[in-house]
Amino acid sequence: MTNPAAVHPEHWLSARAITDHDDLRRVFALRYRVYCEERGFFPPEDYWDCLEIDEYDDRSAHFAAFDPQGDVAGSVRLVCHERGGGFPHQRHCLLFDDVKVPDGRKCGEVSRLVLNRSHRTPPGGGNTGTVIMSVYREMYRHSLENGIQYWYAAMERSLVRMMGRIGVEYQCIGPEVDYCGPVAPYLLELSSLQERLARVSPALLHYLNSAL
Numbered sequence: 001m002t003n004p005a006a007v008h009p010e011h012w013l014s015a016r017a018i019t020d021h022d023d024l025r026r027v028f029a030l031r032y033r034v035y036c037e038e039r040g041f042f043p044p045e046d047y048w049d050c051l052e053i054d055e056y057d058d059r060s061a062h063f064a065a066f067d068p069q070g071d072v073a074g075s076v077r078l079v080c081h082e083r084g085g086g087f088p089h090q091r092h093c094l095l096f097d098d099v100k101v102p103d104g105r106k107c108g109e110v111s112r113l114v115l116n117r118s119h120r121t122p123p124g125g126g127n128t129g130t131v132i133m134s135v136y137r138e139m140y141r142h143s144l145e146n147g148i149q150y151w152y153a154a155m156e157r158s159l160v161r162m163m164g165r166i167g168v169e170y171q172c173i174g175p176e177v178d179y180c181g182p183v184a185p186y187l188l189e190l191s192s193l194q195e196r197l198a199r200v201s202p203a204l205l206h207y208l209n210s211a212l
Contacts, residue, residue: 013073015065015134017142027064027075028053034114041180056088056111061146063138065131074115074131078108078139078148089154093185095174102150102189108143109152113159129166133207136168140190141211149190154183167201168193 018024031052036044042052059082064075079087087109095101115131143151153170155163160170170186177183197205 013065013067013130013134015063015138017138018062018064018075023064024062025051026072027062028057030072030075030116031112031114033117035112035180038117039181052112059085060111061108061139061142063135063142065134071118072116074113074135076113076132076135076139077111078142078151079111080108080146080148081105087152089152089174089185092179093154093174093177093183095185099173099187102187106148107150107152108148109154110139111153129162132162133166133204137208137211140208143190144212151188151190153186153188154179155186156181156183160186167197167204169196 018027028051032044032047032050035041035052036047044050047053056079057077060077060079062075062077065073067073081087081104087104087107088111089109113132113135142148151170155170160172163170168188170188172184173187174185194205197208
């Protein structure tokens with residue numbers, strides 16, 4: 001069952017697609033703190049400006065949630081198909097033999113989901129799902145408006161379980177590998193997500209669609 005606290009993020013959150021250069025730098029700075037300093041996935045010395053940026057950022061749509069002070073509470077990106085450039089999971093993951101992959105032009109890869117340490121227990125008794133759903137809502141809107149019908153993601157099991165509790169269930173399409181921790185590749189068809197939420201969590205579906 002979907003956690004009710006995750007269906008309607010509290011009023012303290014403001015989420016949006018990010019195009020402003022200064023806002024993007026703040027997102028990249030948060031990614032540096034999480035991926036380099038907190039979790040040690042990447043060597044801090046490789047990022048002289050304390051901004052975690054890679055080759056996929058230029059062809060990604062970026063989304064972030066902000067608190068009332070304007071600090072980034074969390075962010076995510078959707079890597080888009082561009083001239084056959086591929087997706088991050090294709091570089092690091094294998095797929096099961098029976099997996100049928102959709103047209104890449106209809107896909108995006110959910111990547112670099114990060115939460116600000118100071119906002120992992122949101123005010124008012126909420127939980128991390130409130131921050132995640134606020135940025136997912138913006139990503140969902142962007143996807144439908146741009147013909148993206150499928151989301152890939154390479155995720156740890158703990159994140160998969162968290163997303164399932166929120167109401168977002170991905171299909172595992174490959175074995176677990178070691179990339180920024182133990183992750184496996186997953187796929188989500190947005191039409192299937194809509195159908196499932198219509199049955200089990202109409203409130204969450206209404207929340208997602210209210211962004212359109």
